[in-house]
Amino acid sequence: MGLPLLSSILLCPLVAFGLILCIPGRYVNVVRWIALTSAVLTLLLSIQMMRSMNFAIPDFQFIENYAWMPAYGIRLSFGIDGMAAVMILLTSIIIFCGVLCSWVIEVRVKEFYANLLFLVSGVFGVFMSTNLFFFFLFYEIAVLPMYFLIAIWGSTNRNYAAMKLTLYLLAGSTLIFTGFLMLYAHTGSGTFELMQLHNVEFSKSSQIIYYAMFFVGFGVLSALFPFHVWSPVGHVAAPTAASMLHAGVLMKLGAYGIIRIGLVLFPEGAKFWSPTTAILAVCGIIYGAMIAVRQRDIKFIIGYSSVSHMGIVLLGISSLNSFGLEGAIFQMFSHGIMTALFFACIGYIYDHCHTRSLDDLGGLVNQAPRISVMFIIAGLVGLGLPGFSGFVAEFLVIVGAIQAFPIIGIISTLALLITAFYVLSAIQSAFFGPVNTRFKSMPDVQSWQIFPRAILIMVLLVFGVAPKIFLDWIIPTSTHILQVYS
C-alpha cells in the first residue's frame, strides 16, 4: 500500500468526522452512510494490518515518525506490536457494530456520529502512538466526546453520569499528565519516545513512585477499585453505541496504558506494587460481582459486571507471569466483544420495551427468541462457558494468579460463582418465566439488525474454540514484556 497503514486507520474516522461536520443536519441518511463507510474502511484496513503484520517478532512494526516539535521531544510517531494490533482490531470491530446499532437514532444524528467518530479516532490514536505527548493528546480526545454522547443522547440520570464520568477520567489523567512530564524531565535527553525511554535506567525508588502514579492514573479508566464508581452510572446513562465503545474499548485503554507504560518501563515498581494491585483487583472482581447481584436494571448489572471483568484483567497484569499477562490481554479483547454484544442486545430491548428493569421484563424468549438468545449467549460468555473466548481468558488469568498469589487466585475463583449467579438469575427473570403481556407485540430482530450482533458472537465463538489463533498474536509481545521479570 502506498499510504502508511496506521495513519490511514487513524485518518478514516477523522476525515469522516470532518465531512459530517460540513453536512447540514437534515441529511440524516448521508451522515449515517458516511459513518458506516468509514467504519467499514477502518475494519478492512485493520484486517489488512493483521494480515501483513509479523506477529513472531515482538518489536514495533509499521513505524511512522514525523517531526512535530522536535525541540520539545514531540514527534508524531506510530508503531504497533501484537498487543496494540489486537486492540486496534477490537476497536474497529466494535465501531463497525456500534455504527450499525445506532442506525435507529433519530435525534441530532449528525452531532451523534460526529462525536462517535471523533472519540474513535482518539482511541485509535492511543493504541498506535509511541510518543507520550500524542498518547496523552489522543487519550484526552477519547474521553471528552463521552460527555456529549451521554448528556445529549443518554437515558437514566444522564447529566449526573456524564459529568461524573468526565471529571473522574480527567482526574485520573492528571496523574498521567504529571507522570509524563516527570519522565521527560527525568530522562534529561528530552524525549517522549517510548522506544527511547525503554533504554533509560530509573532508580528503584523513582520506579516505585512512577508505577504507582501510572497504575492509579490508568486504573481509574480501567475501573480499578475503589475508583470505579464512574463506570456503572456511565454505562447505564450512555446510549447503546457509546456504551459499546465505553465498556468495550475505553476501559481497555486504561489496562493498555498500564501494560505499555507501567509494566514495560518500570519493572521494579511493578514487582513492588504487585501484591497490592492484585488485592485491589480481586476486590474489584468480587465487589463488582456482588453489587451486580442486587441490581434490578439490566444495564447496571452489565456495568458492575464490567467492573468485575476488568478486575480480572488487572489481576492478570498484577501476576507478572506469562499466563497472567496473556490472559489479561485475551480478557481485554474477549470482554470488549462480549460487553459490546450485551449492550447491543439490551439497547434493542430498551428501544422496543422502554424498560430495562428485571421486575418489568419477563418471558421475552417467547416473543423475541433471537434477541433473547443473543443476550443469553453474551451472559454465558460472561460467566465463562467453555467454547467461548471468555472461558479461555478467565482460565489463563486464574492459573496465572494462582501461580503468583495462591490465596488471591483461589479467592478470585469465588467470583466466577457469583457471576454465574447474577447472570443466570437475570436471564431467568428477563427472558424466561411467565410471559409479560405488556410486551406481547415486541418485534424480534430483523435481518440487518442481526448482522452486527451475529458478528460479535462469531468472534467470541471463533476465539473460544480456537484460542491458539489469538494467542499466537500476543504471546511474542507478552513474552518480550515479561523478559525483565523472570
Place this chain on the structure above:
Amino acid sequence: MMKSIHMLLPELGLIAFIGTLFMRTLFEKRFHHKITSHIAIIFSLAIVVVSLSVFNLSGSVYNFFMDSYEINFASQLFKLLLSALLFIVILLSGKAQAIPRGQKTEYLIFLACATLGMMLLVSANEFLLFYIALELVAYSTYVMIPFRKDPRAAEASIKYIILGATTSAMLIYGISLVTGIARSTYFVDILLMAPNLFPNPLFMIGCLLVLCGIFFKLSLFPFHFWAPDVYEVAPTSVVTFLATSSKATAAFMLIKVLATLGSPAMLTPILIALAILSMTLGNATAILQKDLKRLFAYSSIAQSGYIMVAALIMNREGNQSVIFYVVCYAIMNMAAFLVIILIGRAMATNNPQTSDLNGLSKRSPLLAFLLLVSVLSLAGIPPLAGFAGKWFLFAAAVQAGYSWLVLFAVINSVVSLYYYLILVKHAYVDPPTLEAPISLDYRYQAIILCILGLLLGIGIYPTFLMDLATIAANSI
C-alpha cells in the same frame, strides 16, 4: 536616529488616534456620531498594520529617550497583540448598549490611552517610565468602569480605584527602595547590581512591593478582590479589554520585572503560595457563579495562578512558556467574551446568566461552537491552544523540579473543567428558553472564524507561536 524613528510608529499612531478623537469631542455637534466609529475602526486597523510592519524578526534592538525605552522582539510582539486586541474590542463596541451614545468618543479615547500605556509599559526599560505607563493604564481603566449609570457600577469602580491606588502606592514605594539601593532607575543597571543586593532585606521588601503592583493588574491573590465586581458590573466591552489586554501586559511585566530584579529565588516560596491560593480560590468560587461575567472573573483569577506557576521558575523555559500561554489566553478569553457580548445583546442584558446560554446550539451553532472551543481551550483539553499552553507551562515547571505544584495545578484544571462543562451543557444539552435564532453580522462571523482557526491551529501545531515566544523570551 531619525531613520529608526519608524519603529515608534505604533505609539505615534495611537497618539494621533487619541488626538483625532479629542478634536472630535471639541466639535461634538458638527459631525454625525457614526463617523466616530468609522474613524476608530480605520485608525485601529491602521495601527495593527503598522505594528505588523515594525515587527522585526531580525532581533535587533533599538533604544530611545536616553535608553529608557527599548524596542526589542518581545515588545513588538506584544504591541502587535495589543493593537489586534484593541481593534477587535473597537469592532465589538459598535453597538455596545452599556455605553451612552454621547460618551462613545470619550470611551474610545480611554481605550486608546490604556492601550498606549500598555505599549509604553512593554517597552519600558526604566522604572520611572514603567510607573508612568502603569499609571496611564490604571487611570484610563478607572474611568472606563463606571460608564453605566448604575449604583453598583459606582461601587465596583470605587473598589477598583481604592485597591488600585493602594497598590500603586506600594509600587512606587517599592520602586523607590529598589532604585535607591541599586542607585539607578535603569533596568539594565539593576540587573547588573542585583546579585550583590540579594541578602539585603530592604531590597527584598522593595522587590515584593513592586511585584504587588503587578499582582493587582494580574488579579492574583490577595489583590484579586476587584475582579468579580468589576467584571460583573462594567460594560462588557470594557471587561473584554481588561480581561485580554490588561492581563497579557501584566503577565509580561511580571516576567520582565522578575528577570530585571535578578530572579530573586528567595521570593519563590511566597510566589508558590500565591499561585496555589489563586488557583484554588478562583476555581472553587467559580463553581458557584451563575453570572457569566463573574464566572469568568474567577476563572481569570485561577488562570493567573497557572501563569504564576511557570513565572516563578524565573528561567528562560518558564518565560517562553508564559509568553506562549499569554498569547493563547488573550485569544481564548477574547473568544469567550465575544460569546458573552453577543448573548448579552441577544438577551438585552449587561449581565448574561448561565441560563441565558440554554439551547445556544439551536439558536446559533457557530456561537455555540465558539463557546465550546474557547471554554475547552481554557480548561486545557486537546487539540486546542489552551492544552498546548498548559503543556508547556507545566513542562517547564516539572523540569525545574516543581512536580507536586504541577500535580496540584493540573487537578485544579480538572476542577475548572466542571464549571466550563456546565456552560457547554447549557449551550448544547438544555432546551432553549427563548426560541429566537441569533443572527450574526458578517463582521462577527469573520472574527469568529479567525479565532476558531487560531485556537485549533495553535493547538494542533504550536511550533510557530512557540518559536516566536522563544525569541521573545531570549530578548528579555
